[in-house]
């Protein structure tokens with residue numbers, strides 16, 4: 001009983017402390033407040049926060065914090081005061097005694113070395129240079145805008161920014177004005193020529209590429225087209241040969257790559273960020289490895305009928321081990337480098353950095369050349385070499401055939417080779433040129449003009465699925481195959497009755513398979 005009274009007393013006491021402060025009616029925006037719990041309370045109800053007197057009407061009890069996306073997160077009830085109505089605030093990322101390094105708060109600031117001055121532009125346009133603690137109020141308990149932040153070094157031409165008196169920040173790079181939800185200030189060690197200086201600079205989140213809707217639409221169309229192409233190549237028996245199977249594997253990898261790109265775009269991978277990053281990388285690498293398999297196989301199968309199915313099965317197994325296995329080795333390497341190498345400023349440029357800035361491998365420094373664009377470039381060069389060699393051979397065979405004009409069968413085979421070659425050549429030119437542009441856009445990413453020009457390449461890249469669909473499925477020969485398939489479905493009942501009798505020797509079967517597969521090589 002005594003205990004009950006005691007608890008009731010506590011509740012009353014709590015209520016008294018927060019008396020006159022309704023949780024419902026907030027005196028100002030959450031991002032204009034600081035936690036004033038523990039400040040001295042004067043007899044007339046005002047609070048003394050450092051040297052600032054806050055009248056009680058500008059304080060309120062909060063049982064939540066507001067996250068940058070506007071959602072509320074419950075925390076223990078605490079008192080907050082609208083200090084920014086009384087004096088200009090500076091929005092810090094974390095406590096001002098902490099450092100910002102690699103986008104994370106850590107360590108502690110050597111206050112004797114810190115340059116404590118911050119430039120703030122007043123409403124009338126004049127720039128006021130003030131001590132961050134004496135002339136401003138640092139707000140240091142607001143939630144961070146995003147997990148991975150990067151700093152704007154205002155001593156550099158491209159990283160200029162302006163902090164306004166009302167708390168907004170304008171970034172000169174793209175003239176974007178950000179509210180206190182989207183940026184924060186924090187001391188950071190910055191290189192200045194030979195020496196480093198310790199200054200308070202602004203930090204903001206990575207810029208998401210602008211046109212999300214356009215990219216989403218193109219990617220979804222690509223995914224649908226890829227799915228249709230894969231289905232067609234699996235359904236039509238005549239396309240289920242070695243070329244076709246390798247092609248389907250390549251398309252599956254491309255499909256998965258696009259899928260992860262789409263999920264990453266809509267930030268749906270945040271719960272399994274690392275898994276998504278490594279899986280996405282795996283599929284991008286295997287797409288390229290399968291491309292190299294196709295160009296190799298195209299050349300080595302030239303002039304040879306793809307008859308013996310045991311051989312093509314064996315080859316397919318070999319190719320699979322190569323493509324899936326090599327991609328696995330690449331992924332294992334970047335995983336190990338990420339996990340075994342210590343993450344500091346010196347090592348970072350050489351780390352793949354999955355999850356550092358996004359759920360994807362870093363693409364803004366030299367590590368991308370090593371782990372992503374370098375291998376891509378090698379495959380593109382390999383493919384180009386294979387295609388030139390194949391072209392030379394095709395021309396040579398054509399000359400031979402002109403001499404021995406009567407060998408009808410070889411001529412037919414040669415024509416089919418040429419067709420297949422032409423088709424894949426178009427594919428490789430599209431893919432090769434496109435991915436080369438991607439590499440170029442990586443190399444010129446600091447040049448604003450070229451970056452904008454090469455955004456077109458991005459769109460072509462995302463629409464590869466659509467291009468492949470039109471190139472490979474809406475072809476006359478494939479459509480004919482479809483027609484045949486549906487016709488044969490209708491008369492299948494009759495055929496199956498008839499074929500009961502003729503299903504005799506294995507030799508006959510083998511013959512049938514041989515002819516069908518050599519026909520098939522003309523189809524793909």
Ligand SMILES: *[C@@H]1O[C@H](CO)[C@@H](O)[C@H](O)[C@H]1NC(C)=O
Nearest residue numbers: 035036037038075076078141
């Ligand atoms: C507010 O400040 C008090 C005293 O410094 C601290 O105990 C409390 O955890 C803070 N509350 C929040 C939500 O930051």
Ligand SMILES: *[C@@H]1O[C@H](CO)[C@@H](O)[C@H](O)[C@H]1NC(C)=O
Nearest residue numbers: 042043044045046053055056
């Ligand atoms: C509260 O008291 C302080 C000092 O005693 C005084 O400076 C302040 O103006 C008072 N505030 C109000 C709202 O009366």
Ligand SMILES: *[C@@H]1O[C@H](CO)[C@@H](O)[C@H](O)[C@H]1NC(C)=O
Nearest residue numbers: 023024062063064073074075
């Ligand atoms: C915060 O306070 C409001 C109003 O008193 C109440 O409705 C809400 O449930 C509280 N939230 C938490 C998490 O305590």
Ligand SMILES: *[C@@H]1O[C@H](CO)[C@@H](O)[C@H](O)[C@H]1NC(C)=O
Nearest residue numbers: 115117118119127129154199
């Ligand atoms: C503030 O601006 C002045 C001149 O406008 C400049 O010299 C100074 O370096 C700036 N201070 C900081 C901390 O950026």
Ligand SMILES: *[C@@H]1O[C@H](CO)[C@@H](O)[C@H](O)[C@H]1NC(C)=O
Nearest residue numbers: 121122123124125126127128
């Ligand atoms: C702008 O306002 C500040 C204080 O409000 C004042 O000190 C300064 O002289 C003003 N500047 C101009 C150009 O009016």
Ligand SMILES: *[C@@H]1O[C@H](CO)[C@@H](O)[C@H](O)[C@H]1NC(C)=O
Nearest residue numbers: 123164165166167168177179
């Ligand atoms: C703050 O002031 C700047 C410049 O005067 C203005 O562009 C911006 O919209 C203002 N922000 C808010 C939230 O009022």
Ligand SMILES: *[C@@H]1O[C@H](CO)[C@@H](O)[C@H](O)[C@H]1NC(C)=O
Nearest residue numbers: 170171172173174175176448
């Ligand atoms: C930003 O605005 C300034 C002045 O309004 C203008 O000179 C500059 O070209 C703009 N920059 C961009 C990237 O739009």
